[in-house]
Amino acid sequence: MFRFYIDAESGTKDKKRGNLRQLIEDAKQHKFDVILSKELSRLARNGKLTYEIKDIAEKHNIHIFILN
Secondary structure, three states, rough: OOOOOOOOOOOHHHOOOHHHHHHHHHHHHHOEEEEEOOHHHHHHOOHHHHHHHHHHHHHHEEEEOOOO
């Protein structure tokens, strides 16, 4: 099973990215074990958010795959 988390907002404006926030909450609840992104910049463009996602992934044994 998979789910797409798609936001139309810029990666620099994480507060407006509801689906990204949902991805983070779902990760904390162990709802998946892989994050697949076309580019790292599609996932997050600021350092704080990038490290938040990385830390959550490590804590919950989630693998992050970037295609580029």
